[in-house]
Amino acid sequence: MAKLVIRLTPKAAHDRIDGWDVDENGRKILKVRVKAAPIEGRANAALLAFLAKELNLPKSRLTLLSGDTSRYKQVEVDGLSDEGLMAQIKTHQGET
Template sequence: MAKLPVRLTPGSSSDRIEGWGVDADGRRLLKVRVRARPVEGAANAALVDLLARELSLPKSDVTLTRGGQSRLKMIVIANLDEAALAARIENLRLGD
């Protein structure tokens, strides 16, 4: 199981993973944008869908565990360790 901190920006012009950034405390997080608005969990669902698709995982392996109503979220990825998750993210064409 791998943990993935994410900063989500809803209401974007496209769904995309932008790349790595840092939060106010200097911790590394993945910056993600989705078209969905933060209404009735639509942006969170879009985030899970996007991560599952881009990381070639079943949606059931991607779970939002913290930050349901915040831009800063914690995603848990089942069946991958931290190194395997990092490798998959590094193989993505980020920001395109």
């Protein structure tokens, strides 16, 4: 299982991946935007649905581990290694 740290921006014009960055702790983070507002978990649900679509996986294989109300989220992806996840995201980045 792969784990992914995400910086989520809700209420965007389009769902999209903005690319990789490094946070103040040196962790690699993926910047993602979703159209949904951060109300009643809608942005989190939109994030998981968008990532599942981008990774060509069922939504049931993605789990929000932490960051329910934070801009920074940790998502677990079942069925992909960390290397496989990185390769999938590089393949799809910028296509949305």
